[in-house]
Amino acid sequence: MTMSKIEKALNKARGMGSLRVVSPQPTRAMEQHSDNQIGTNGVTALIEQRASSSEAIARMQEKTRLSKGMLAQNRIIYPEMDENATVRAFREIRTKIIQKSLGQNCMIMVTSVTGGGGSSFVTLNLGMAFAFDAGKTALLLDCNFRNPSLHRLFGAGTFHGLTDYLENPEMDIGEIIHQVGIERLRIIPSGGRREIPAEYFTSNKMKQLLDSIKQRYRERYIILDAPPMTESADTRILAELCDYVVLVVPYGRVTDSQVDISAKAIGEKKLLGIVFNNEPMPPVFKWRSILNPFAALWHKLFS
Amino acid sequence: MNLLHPEQLFKALLSEAFYHRKAIVAVFVAVNLVMLSLGLLWPQAFSASTSILLEDKRVIQPLMQGAAVATDVADRGRLAREVIFGREIMNQILEYAGWMKNNPSPAEQEKIIEKLIKQTSIRNIGRDIIVIEYKDSDPERTFKTAQKYAELFISVSLGAKAAESQAAFDFIDKQTEEYHNKLIKAEDQLKEFRSANLDARPGSDIDISTRLNLLQTRIEQATQDLKEAEVKKISLEKQLSGEAEVASTLSREGQFRSRIAELQSRLETLRLSYHDTYPDITQIKHQIEDLNQAIAEDQQQRAAAKASGRVVLNEGIINNPLYQQLKHELSQTQTNIEMLNARITEAKRELGHELERGRRVHGGEATLAELTRDYQVNRDIYQDLLKRRENARVSMNLDKEKQGLTIKIQEPAVLPRRPSGLRFFHFVVSGLMLGIALPLGLLYAKLRLDPRIRMEAVITDKRKLPLLAVVPHLWSPAETQAVRREVEWLSLAVSGTFLVVVLTTVLRVTKVI
Numbered sequence: 001m002t003m004s005k006i007e008k009a010l011n012k013a014r015g016m017g018s019l020r021v022v023s024p025q026p027t028r029a030m031e032q033h034s035d036n037q038i039g040t041n042g043v044t045a046l047i048e049q050r051a052s053s054s055e056a057i058a059r060m061q062e063k064t065r066l067s068k069g070m071l072a073q074n075r076i077i078y079p080e081m082d083e084n085a086t087v088r089a090f091r092e093i094r095t096k097i098i099q100k101s102l103g104q105n106c107m108i109m110v111t112s113v114t115g116g117g118g119s120s121f122v123t124l125n126l127g128m129a130f131a132f133d134a135g136k137t138a139l140l141l142d143c144n145f146r147n148p149s150l151h152r153l154f155g156a157g158t159f160h161g162l163t164d165y166l167e168n169p170e171m172d173i174g175e176i177i178h179q180v181g182i183e184r185l186r187i188i189p190s191g192g193r194r195e196i197p198a199e200y201f202t203s204n205k206m207k208q209l210l211d212s213i214k215q216r217y218r219e220r221y222i223i224l225d226a227p228p229m230t231e232s233a234d235t236r237i238l239a240e241l242c243d244y245v246v247l248v249v250p251y252g253r254v255t256d257s258q259v260d261i262s263a264k265a266i267g268e269k270k271l272l273g274i275v276f277n278n279e280p281m282p283p284v285f286k287w288r289s290i291l292n293p294f295a296a297l298w299h300k301l302f303s
Numbered sequence: 304m305n306l307l308h309p310e311q312l313f314k315a316l317l318s319e320a321f322y323h324r325k326a327i328v329a330v331f332v333a334v335n336l337v338m339l340s341l342g343l344l345w346p347q348a349f350s351a352s353t354s355i356l357l358e359d360k361r362v363i364q365p366l367m368q369g370a371a372v373a374t375d376v377a378d379r380g381r382l383a384r385e386v387i388f389g390r391e392i393m394n395q396i397l398e399y400a401g402w403m404k405n406n407p408s409p410a411e412q413e414k415i416i417e418k419l420i421k422q423t424s425i426r427n428i429g430r431d432i433i434v435i436e437y438k439d440s441d442p443e444r445t446f447k448t449a450q451k452y453a454e455l456f457i458s459v460s461l462g463a464k465a466a467e468s469q470a471a472f473d474f475i476d477k478q479t480e481e482y483h484n485k486l487i488k489a490e491d492q493l494k495e496f497r498s499a500n501l502d503a504r505p506g507s508d509i510d511i512s513t514r515l516n517l518l519q520t521r522i523e524q525a526t527q528d529l530k531e532a533e534v535k536k537i538s539l540e541k542q543l544s545g546e547a548e549v550a551s552t553l554s555r556e557g558q559f560r561s562r563i564a565e566l567q568s569r570l571e572t573l574r575l576s577y578h579d580t581y582p583d584i585t586q587i588k589h590q591i592e593d594l595n596q597a598i599a600e601d602q603q604q605r606a607a608a609k610a611s612g613r614v615v616l617n618e619g620i621i622n623n624p625l626y627q628q629l630k631h632e633l634s635q636t637q638t639n640i641e642m643l644n645a646r647i648t649e650a651k652r653e654l655g656h657e658l659e660r661g662r663r664v665h666g667g668e669a670t671l672a673e674l675t676r677d678y679q680v681n682r683d684i685y686q687d688l689l690k691r692r693e694n695a696r697v698s699m700n701l702d703k704e705k706q707g708l709t710i711k712i713q714e715p716a717v718l719p720r721r722p723s724g725l726r727f728f729h730f731v732v733s734g735l736m737l738g739i740a741l742p743l744g745l746l747y748a749k750l751r752l753d754p755r756i757r758m759e760a761v762i763t764d765k766r767k768l769p770l771l772a773v774v775p776h777l778w779s780p781a782e783t784q785a786v787r788r789e790v791e792w793l794s795l796a797v798s799g800t801f802l803v804v805v806l807t808t809v810l811r812v813t814k815v816i
Contacts, residue, residue, distance in 0.1 A: 075777045089772040096771055122774065246771060249762065252322075255754045256761050263768050273771035276759045280322040281775035282790075283783040293798035296791040 066153075066181040074153065076182075077125050079132050085281065090129040093246070093275060097126075097221070100244065100272060105136075107214055108272065109143075109242040111226040111235050113262045117250035118277040120149040123225035126246070130221045131184040139177065139213055140187045141224045143201075143238055148190035150225060153180040161191025165209065166200045173212060188213075201237040210241055229262040236265060244272035251278045308760075312750070315757050319746045328793040330745075331738040332800045338734025339807055342727040343816065350723040351449035352436035353716040354428070355383075355456060380427040383456060386463075387435065388420050392455045400448045423452070432713055442719045449716035457710050464710075465702040472695040479692050482685040489678040496674055500667040508668065511661040518657060522650040529643040532636050539633040546626040559598045566591050727811050731804055738800075 071078045081087045112119040127138035142150040165176045177186045214222055226235045239245050245266045249259050289295045393416045397403050402415050424436045435452045439445040570587045763770045810816050
């Protein structure tokens with residue numbers, strides 16, 4: 001899948017070391033500020049902000065950027081992995097979503113057919129794929145309360161998350177949107193509480209939250225990491241709130257009838273498509289040297 | 304799981320193979336090592352075979368053609384098996400092939416023989432060729448055993464054949480002897496009977512019946528004659544009684560008397576009509592008295608003459624010729640009757656004799672026929688047997704001198720150079736092939752049987768759901784490292800297995816092991 005022109009240009013500039021994305025310092029304050037504005041000033045203010053959002057993205061200041069090594073360690077794609085089939089796959093998914101949403105930002109729920117199906121992996125890397133494009137941002141919501149995983153990127157420490165926000169009327173949206181050291185990618189973790197009733201998803205506050213974060217930036221794609229279809233009834237409620245659903249089918253773990261049931265539960269309208277995840281493919285390395293017994297022996301003995 | 308296209312199947316197989324790489328390599332190594340050890344431990348089997356030509360010319364059959372029916376032996380292979388697996392040959396094989404070197408106990412010998420029987424296969428090709436095949440781990444012993452089998456089989460068979468022709472000869476000889484005795488006995492009986500019944504000859508009954516007829520006729524004839532003679536006799540006697548012995552011409556006295564009678568009769572007649580005083584009557588009376596007077600005078604004269612002893616010729620007496628003739632005939636007839644009686648008696652006696660003889664001859668003839676038949680039958684069989692005995696003698700001599708050789712080795716056993724059956728090479732090759740095919744087969748079976756999705760085509764084609772993308776596993780550097788190490792190890796394991804296989808094969812070929 002071809003990268004967008006902007007993305008290519010950015011990558012090139014980054015590679016040459018000529019580009020520094022400089023953003024005004026208080027990014028967080030800015031986010032808070034803008035979110036408050038949505039709540040208070042109404043539509044007019046929103047439109048104005050949207051007009052200036054491109055600059056705002058450029059101004060977004062990141063905290064210490066995650067190194068490629070760290071990204072690779074966490075199985076997160078990055079633009080330099082050009083030849084990687086996984087990167088290609090996510091770019092393809094991204095392109096299809098953009099095509100489907102006609103260039104508008106949208107809210108996508110990612111759910112797996114079964115637990116451990118890799119919905120968090122897909123969520124994160126789909127977000128990354130959006131973030132590749134300098135003109136787009138991605139906001140990831142970890143709605144998988146029972147088995148959250150996105151917070152791992154933050155390292156140690158406690159962060160406010162979705163449950164905290166829903167429970168605490170005082171809390172501001174800005175408090176739960178976190179940077180992870182990846183450009184144009186924000187994450188709302190699941191929060192401190194593991195158990196929240198399904199009613200929270202149907203609550204007005206949740207709807208409001210989703211609306212506000214969707215409308216906050218026009219180029220922001222919101223991706224929800226939802227619990228597996230077969231394990232939680234909440235997922236269907238969440239699906240109602242979202243524009244599209246991406247169903248993750250893990251390789252060799254579910255039957256086609258299970259997939260069918262899940263797809264039917266989502267409904268044809270919402271189901272954007274299926275991601276067949278985690279196909280076993282050998283890593284890219286120099287097979288010749290590995291399979292050469294003498295080289296291997298040499299390596300074993302003297303490395 | 305529907306497998307739609309070969310390339311999809313191939314891709315899925317490849318993915319699965321990578322996923323189960325450890326198991327696959329483990330199976331490969333295990334299969335190869337197992338097959339290698341099997342190949343090493345598998346007893347090398349050498350086989351030597353020899354074929355024997357058998358011609359179906361049994362001795363007793365042509366000899367006894369028509370006289371006796373020999374049983375046909377259809378399954379020659381079975382016959383040969385019976386002969387070869389018999390104790391006689393097996394013991395010799397034990398000796399010859401060197402099984403007896405360690406002085407095995409009878410029970411052990413039994414076991415060895417059982418083993419030998421298991422390693423020997425005997426079958427017939429067509430009708431006349433028997434193939435004996437022997438398998439063993441030692442080529443030399445294999446060859447020797449197969450060769451010996453054929454030799455012993457032929458010698459035993461030939462011996463059996465000679466014995467058979469000898470037995471056939473003996474049998475026929477015995478039969479001949481028996482029939483000879485029977486024949487002699489029949490001859491004796493016949494002779495004895497003949498001497499006892501001399502008249503018991505063929506045709507004597509006709510003779511007897513002719514004779515009987517003749518006698519019968521004769522008796523009838525004589526009886527007839529007798530009756531005639533008797534009638535004649537009676538007739539003659541009657542005639543004789545009528546005739547006087549002498550014919551007398553009327554004498555005086557006679558004349559007187561006849562005159563008197565005449566007168567008397569006249570008197571009688573007259574008295575009927577007249578009284579005595581009738582002149583005629585008185586006259587007649589006087590005449591009669593006169594005549595009586597005359598008679599009395601005559602008688603007196605005769606008596607006087609008689610008393611004086613003088614022959615008084617009676618002029619009136621003469622011999623009656625008729626009487627004489629009748630008398631003569633009567634006498635003749637009498638004689639004739641007697642003669643006829645005697646003849647009849649004789650003829651009857653002869654008849655009785657002849658009848659008795661006839662009876663005797665009939666009984667004797669039945670016995671004779673029986674004896675003759677016995678004799679003829681015995682003689683025929685005896686002559687036939689004599690011929691056969693000569694044939695048997697020739698056959699026996701042929702067999703004794705092995706001239707009528709009908710068993711020979713068609714193709715002799717050769718020393719086997721290469722082991723037959725499963726060889727080490729087979730195990731190595733099949734180990735390599737099985738080592739690859741078995742895991743792949745298992746993977747294929749897994750793909751076939753496991754309903755879980757392993758191909759995106761199932762989603763798109765079967766369930767008609769939109770597919771966004773297929774995301775391959777994203778390897779983290781640590782994982783990549785781990786996989787790299789693992790693959791290196793696995794590669795080493797596979798290479799090591801190859802090395803072991805090749806080395807073992809080389810050692811095997813160079814006969815080090």
